[in-house]
Amino acid sequence: MIEARNVIKKYGAVTALDDFTVDIPEGKIGILGPNGAGKSTFVKIALGLIRANSGNVTVLGEDLDRNTIDIRRKIGYMPEHDCIPNSMTGVEFLIEMGLVTGMSLQSATQRTHEILGHLQMGEEKYRKIEEYSGGMRQKIKLAQGLIHGPEVIFLDEPTSGLDPKARQEMLETINGLTEVSGTNVLLSTHILQDVETVCDYVIIVNNGKLQMQENVKKLMQRQTDVIQVRIGGSTEDFVKQLKKSGITATSGGRGLHIPYVNDKTFEQIVDSAVKSNCQLYEMERATITMDNVYLEVVD
Amino acid sequence: MKEKAQVSERFREFKADLTSRPSIVLGMGLRGFLRMLSLKNQWTVALVALIWLWTLGFYVLLSTGDYPCENLGFWDSSEDFKRCQPLVYYNDLGLGGVRLFLVTLAAISSSGLIANDMTDKSLHLYLSRPISRLDYLIARFIPVFLLLMCVTALPNLIVYVNQWGEAGLEFDWIKNHKWLLLDILILGSFYSASYSIIGLTFSTAINRESWAAGAFFLFVYGSAIIIEIFHLMINDDRVLLLSIIHLLDIIGFYIFDTQPFFTAFGIEGIDIADIEVFGVFILIIGSCVIFVNWMISQMEANK
Numbered sequence: 381m382i383e384a385r386n387v388i389k390k391y392g393a394v395t396a397l398d399d400f401t402v403d404i405p406e407g408k409i410g411i412l413g414p415n416g417a418g419k420s421t422f423v424k425i426a427l428g429l430i431r432a433n434s435g436n437v438t439v440l441g442e443d444l445d446r447n448t449i450d451i452r453r454k455i456g457y458m459p460e461h462d463c464i465p466n467s468m469t470g471v472e473f474l475i476e477m478g479l480v481t482g483m484s485l486q487s488a489t490q491r492t493h494e495i496l497g498h499l500q501m502g503e504e505k506y507r508k509i510e511e512y513s514g515g516m517r518q519k520i521k522l523a524q525g526l527i528h529g530p531e532v533i534f535l536d537e538p539t540s541g542l543d544p545k546a547r548q549e550m551l552e553t554i555n556g557l558t559e560v561s562g563t564n565v566l567l568s569t570h571i572l573q574d575v576e577t578v579c580d581y582v583i584i585v586n587n588g589k590l591q592m593q594e595n596v597k598k599l600m601q602r603q604t605d606v607i608q609v610r611i612g613g614s615t616e617d618f619v620k621q622l623k624k625s626g627i628t629a630t631s632g633g634r635g636l637h638i639p640y641v642n643d644k645t646f647e648q649i650v651d652s653a654v655k656s657n658c659q660l661y662e663m664e665r666a667t668i669t670m671d672n673v674y675l676e677v678v679d
Numbered sequence: 680m681k682e683k684a685q686v687s688e689r690f691r692e693f694k695a696d697l698t699s700r701p702s703i704v705l706g707m708g709l710r711g712f713l714r715m716l717s718l719k720n721q722w723t724v725a726l727v728a729l730i731w732l733w734t735l736g737f738y739v740l741l742s743t744g745d746y747p748c749e750n751l752g753f754w755d756s757s758e759d760f761k762r763c764q765p766l767v768y769y770n771d772l773g774l775g776g777v778r779l780f781l782v783t784l785a786a787i788s789s790s791g792l793i794a795n796d797m798t799d800k801s802l803h804l805y806l807s808r809p810i811s812r813l814d815y816l817i818a819r820f821i822p823v824f825l826l827l828m829c830v831t832a833l834p835n836l837i838v839y840v841n842q843w844g845e846a847g848l849e850f851d852w853i854k855n856h857k858w859l860l861l862d863i864l865i866l867g868s869f870y871s872a873s874y875s876i877i878g879l880t881f882s883t884a885i886n887r888e889s890w891a892a893g894a895f896f897l898f899v900y901g902s903a904i905i906i907e908i909f910h911l912m913i914n915d916d917r918v919l920l921l922s923i924i925h926l927l928d929i930i931g932f933y934i935f936d937t938q939p940f941f942t943a944f945g946i947e948g949i950d951i952a953d954i955e956v957f958g959v960f961i962l963i964i965g966s967c968v969i970f971v972n973w974m975i976s977q978m979e980a981n982k
Contacts (some may be wrong), residue, residue, distance in 0.1 A: 449809050449811050452807060455807075457804075459804070463801050463804055465801050477808075479710070481695070481809065482809060524804060
């Protein structure tokens with residue numbers, strides 16, 4: 381869906397993307413990273429809003445250097461911040477966005493009512509947007525990105541500023557609407573739960589560099605084969621002792637990660653702790669969420 | 680249930696038939712223009728009506744009296760219609776249509792166009808559509824331009840038709856005064872385009888509608904008053920180029936091929952080299968366009 385090759389983007393002395401190379405497949409893709417990692421910069425480059433200093437980006441098979449504007453006919457965009465004119469009603473706003481994308485009035489009107497129907501908005505769609513709740517505003521923002529039936533929608537922090545209930549609703553709405561419209565999703569966020577809920581593929585970015593890309597299900601499967609251990613005493617001795625038993629431990633998160641082979645692995649860990657005079661504070665087969673992966677990669 | 684499934688299928692299969700970029704831009708511009716003339720914008724509509732009444736009222740007054748050219752003092756009364764009549768009808772009429780209320784109308788109508796998009800940040804949504812930054816600016820320029828054309832060119836065109844009527848609706852009169860028709864359109868376009876660009880610059884620089892309108896008005900009128908006083912002190916006509924009103928008026932006189940003058944404290948002729956006049960004009964308008972483009976590019980990059 382999107383290919384980036386050696387993309388460099390600098391804002392003065394700050395390098396937002398540093399020789400960034402990635403192949404993003406079709407589907408629901410999450411770009412995960414801390415604030416300032418370069419996620420939004422990448423989305424804006426992919427949308428043609430800003431130009432990279434060097435490198436090449438292809439979106440849906442179109443080279444952005446050759447076609448920055450017309451490619452947006454195939455792309456929907458939901459910005460992070462609030463960007464809806466309060467003076468319009470929901471219906472007026474969506475029709476206007478459809479017209480600005482190049483739709484006819486009839487087509488924009490029909491599509492507007494269809495999308496708002498899917499969003500289960502009744503009479504409130506005729507109310508001024510200034511009267512909408514935070515969740516409704518986000519939904520309208522999502523709807524404007526889908527109004528012209530794009531092949532892919534870029535969602536920049538779609539749950540930012542929402543309370544937990546509204547966030548869950550928003551994620552369900554994203555899943556529902558993109559499912560029913562068959563739209564690919566590129567979700568940029570620093571919230572792990574969003575990626576877990578919506579995406580089937582994740583890309584982790586930090587300091588403007590690609591850190592990892594993986595299928596979410598495979599990632600979770602791989603990571604559950606880990607025992608998380610926290611010890612007191614000499615970690616070095618403990619790791620050496622484990623090595624003698626043929627176990628390689630890696631540091632991760634709050635302690636050590638030890639590959640789970642079978643239940644005997646627990647006994648080997650206890651033995652190693654005893655032999656290296658370490659206190660075993662915690663030993664559990666990790667219930668891995670995206671948090672563990674994220675922290676590991678980002679740290 | 681069946682109906683719901685059909686809707687979903689249509690929703691999934693939806694492929695928008697999207698129009699070309701010029702059509703999108705023109706559509707945005709025309710919708711903006713119609714919104715300006717809607718009754719929601721009472722002040723804009725009222726001002727347009729006032730300018731029309733004022734202009735036509737002036738015309739009735741002038742056309743019934745003599746208002747001879749020699750009253751202009753320095754003017755040679757033996758000059759033919761081309762030298763004199765436009766000044767009477769189209770620049771003095773302009774006291775109503777062009778000078779007095781045009782600035783107010785330009786301030787009110789242009790101040791919110793980009794400012795509101797920047798304040799509510801909907802600018803980002805527009806720029807994520809298949810239009811370029813320049814397309815967006817043209818789309819925001821069109822409504823103000825058309826509105827100002829309504830009060831610059833249109834009343835004068837009515838006056839033109841009326842003059843033609845007074846001349847007995849002779850086709851020869853039209854043939855002999857093609858230049859006048861052209862000049863009316865050029866003058867109208869010139870004033871409308873210049874004030875639109877300057878207005879949109881203020882709308883971008885001060886992204887609060889009412890402040891932008893006030894600043895635009897003060898800049899245009901305030902600088903005119905200060906410059907006229909300054910002109911009295913240093914007595915150099917070039918200082919008039921620093922006032923937008925005077926600068927546009929001078930070029931307006933050029934369009935009608937008449938000698939420039941201004942009427943601060945009595946009528947005074949203006950003596951400035953053409954290159955200085957057009958140089959300053961291009962500098963101002965060019966700076967405005969570059970500034971607006973730069974401001975919007977900064978917004979694109981930063982959030």
